[in-house]
Amino acid sequence: MATGSFRNGRYIPETLLTSLEVRICLCGDEGTGKSSIITSLVKDVFVTHKIQPVLPQITIPPNIGTPENVTTTIVDTSALPQERTNLNKELRKSNVIMLVYSDHYSYERVALFWLPHFRSLGVNVPVVLCANKSDLSANINTEQIVEEEMLPVMAEFKEIDSCIRTSAREHHNINEAFYLCQKAVTDPIAPLFDSKESNLKPACVSALERIFYLCDKDQDGYLNDKEICDFQQKCFNKSLGEEELENIKQAISKYSATVVTPKGISQEGFVLLSRIFAEKGRHETIWIILRTFHYTNSLSLQNSFLTPKFDIPPNSSAELSPAGYRFFVDLFLLFDRDNDGGLSPTELSALFAPTPGLPPAWSADSNSFPSSTVCNEANHITLQGWLAQWSMTTFFSPKTTLAYLAYLGYDPPDHTTTSALHLTTPRKRTRRSKRPLKTDRNVLLAYVLGPPSSGKSSLLDAFLSRPFSPTYHPTIKPRVAVNSVELPGGKQCTLILEELGELEPAILENQSKLTTADILVYTYDSADPDSFAYILSLRNQYPHLDNMPALFVALKADMDKSTQRGDLQPEEYTTSLGLQKPLHVSVTWGSIGEVFVQIAEAALWPGSAMPSVGSGEGEEGVDWVRWGVVGGAVVVVGAAVVGIWRRVRGGRE
Template identity: 70%
Template sequence: MATGKVAFHPELRPWLTPVVRICVCGDEGAGKSSLITSLVKDVFVTNKIQSVLPQINIPPSIGTPENVTTTIVDTSALPQERNTLRKEIRKSNVILLVYSDHYSYERVALFWMPYFRSLGVNVPVVLCANKSDLATDENTAQVVEDEMLPVMAEFKEIDSCIRTSAREHHNVNEVFFLCQKAVTHPIAPLFDSKEGNLKPAAVAALRRIFYLCDKDQDGYLNDQEMHDFQAKCFEKPLSTEDLENIKLSISKTTHRYDVDNGIDQKGFLQLNKIFAEKGRHETIWIILRKFHYTDSLSLRDSFLNPKFDIPEYSSAELSPIGYRFFVDLFLLFDKDNDGGLNNSELDALFAPTPGLPSLWLDSSFPATTVRNEGGHITLQGWLAQWSMTTFVSPTTTLSYLAYLGFEPAGARASTISALKITKPRKRRRRPGRVERNVVLCYVLGAASSGKSSLLDAFLNRPFDSLYRPSIKPRTAVNSVELQGGKQCYLILEELGELEPAILENQAKLDACDLVCYTYDSSDPDSFSHIVSLRQKYPQLDDLPAVYTALKADQDKTTQRSEMQPDEYTMSLNMSAPLHVSVTWNSISELFVTLAEAATNPSTAFPKSEEEPPDRTGVYVALGAVACAAIAAGMIWRRTTNAN
């Protein structure tokens, strides 16, 4: 079957009812009007009908196998009607070219096809040999081989061919179905008839579909996976006989007989090639559209980027089923069971995607999260990385959920079900816990104060005494266990040379949950940087903060500042700086403190005066006395009334 490039009507989408406009062309007397009348009336009309029928609109429920609304336009080949013919051809989605004898057949190649090309139209053509009831001495196979295949080989625009008879109502419905199918299920994007192969874009899409259906990732679609594939795409069971026939067809065409383990990727591609060669390309399109592919063989934008609005002061996190999906994905691809994903395992995992998210590449993944001794990302680091990705860019997580084959529960559910939106945290100074499991902390401090080493310690990396100034922003994410056993994911971000730009960006500050002010307790000039930073950016006072004295394993020195760190924090009615060292095991307590401050922000704010004393006990006591007095009064009243 020859093919050509196909122009698609903008309404032709599988989730909407398509509209197909068919322009019926051909020489006078070829039977164009009779074919249309036979379709509409379901019988051959013997009376003379008008030379050109008016436009006919056929809804999906009337004689159309495809779920499309069909507009059929009859045309005249007379020279005086050439302007009308030209306009109708240019408005059409598909052309039905009808011939009925040797003369009109010769005109197909000599006039009609060159004429279509001269108009610059790029639509499929269905070639129809009408009045087959008059050619009793020729069978269909002979007509196809002698007449149709040569002209189809010459003109790639011809999508398919068929013999019909309006008088005998033979293949009348079928010819218009072919026209519909040429638009709704075009062969051109799928199959290169000249090379006899599936086109690269189709191969890439089908490989991804194979990957998603190979649930155990053993390289084969076993019988159960084939049954699941059949049910998903065609919503009907696959019989044992049909499955064996599929395996037999693949074995014969690939000269391979090792299908006992299942159908491998090569066999799956061969199966779809067979569909294309036999003119069953609608089967391939059903598969592609079930997996959300568009006419251009790209994934549907609404599937990759569903609408997901985050209210102000809220954030996005993975839901329990989202975490479950990424856990299962990790375990499935950790083929060597070493608790980490090496490069080849990561490549296999991200095979159905464009590759690692650009957000990960920009942040030097996997250096952003927890790795094992071999440098491979662990399950803890994998979940932390996706938690950070969802917090920073939920649209990235949604698109990769789609790429990786996340299947939501319920027909109407989408990838959004793998995410959740936290409650807005409008007023951080009010007592109470913030209901979010992923928090962001900016680590601020003077150069060489130990910020990078702090991030390394957070990721369980060994201490490196070599100083490397941070130029680009750097992030680290890990899970932290809070008091009571609850876990949260803490993102530490060192701002590098972008510090001024970020601190002047109110949106960036609104997204931040906490500031960790760090200084080198052995460097006398380190703490003054924090003082000048708070003076330069007073908006930092709107964020909870924790003060940290790093390098506590070295000799403490007096800071060259108007106030020493303890006095400075005391003047703010805040806790004194925590003295820690990345070489101490107790460094983990700092991360717990940071996470607790981020989830209980009111405990880490600068205060201009002492908090009012807690009189809750007094109020409770007064309430108890009042209740006792009321009860005594009621008892006395009952006693009085009884007497």
């Protein structure tokens, strides 16, 4: 769902497409022409006959000389003492104040009475200073008025947003005055510019630096001519000529000679250009830039852009779409500046510069990123590991991926990040056996269960091609390992192995957590005679585990195999469940990769890994497939018996 649309040749974000009301309160001494200004706006002509002292409130609907979708309410007021209560009431309700003066006396009252009065009421809204009846001082140019009258009072009172000279009689600058009032609300200068310091505010600078980063496509620290033209087209929906481009560079160079080089405009120069706009009262231009990149009036990214609506149906999961994978591949290649096939901490820091930092889940504990995925010998994350990490993030928390897509600059033509993700088909079960059919997931989750010291952590290390360590470290917090697995035929999928640690009981008891997994991998130490008993105890304690696909793995097969204590050996037990016998593997063997292929295949075809018991047919767990085979055999035997009986009977007769 798009977060805005194009109107009048430029992009209007969602925040402005909803109706916004701007309430303008006109104040000033009696006789300054407040009512005449309103009348001139409405009728487009000056009314010569006497009009009532205070005009009734008027409302101008959107698109009638107003900014996009802005409803404007104009309130006239009286300066008479007996009307002070109503004046104060209207001031408190206003979004912006047009303060009107028309001669020297009313001008002096601006600083001596009106602006201090606003402050005494606690009214903190922008003020547009309006010098009316400019036709009476035609011999004085506007520049002189600004220099002698307006700038001194603006320097003293920071709430003054802008100034303008008008004439209601000549209908001069009337529309422009109300436009300034509207823009003072829709495009406020206060969040952008500190007039006391004569500089952009830190939050504005931070937003502009992020925008520069996103527009610097080659990440060389400069906006070259093409990048500037692309920026112009994106923000203002029009191209930039060579002469205009040169004028922009010259304007920046006048302030600082070092910010424009043959490579282009530096980040400092880009921010400086916006400061020039703010100083010249062209803050609307800055807001167009900010809103194009989805910033709100508080200079935060729009919630609808960071967290768009993305619902996941039951039994479905979220995965990266081809567009999402392509974006993350391009990002990796762009920031792998030394072309060593891995992202160093410095390169990662540069990549995540426009974000709040690494996603919180990535750095939750010592076993997290980059330890959770594939790294090279220097412990720098590889492209394979980078894509696997984002695939896992999308699986567990698609909202996190959507937010970081927005932070990192994924902004397709429809302005929605959800195109980088897609939903898998809900997992289904047949009506008869209720066994899961083949899943269309490309990202698979396996819970790795087993007794302490059975080798689960070493299995996860081997999955990430980490060297075997004989030192035993018990797993307390959950640990994940994610990598891609190539299946027979060349198809690839992403497999997440999760060791549950001390949270194992809580997760196995939680049905929603349990069914998130595609398969359960039961591991035991084939050299320890007491190891398999843990699995039997676990499955007896949680009988609903029979409803999950399962694969049994006997680890440490490089050591002498021990007979497990108990009534059933692992091979007999798995056979009784209708499952394949345990895979005997060792993390020290070169063939360890085959076990991950088998885990992935069993997760993709969960029907082949479902235990016979607990297949969903009640407490007895009827296995309809086996009953079908037995039933067929009974029918065949019965038919044969009937045939023999008839022959014997016929012979006797």
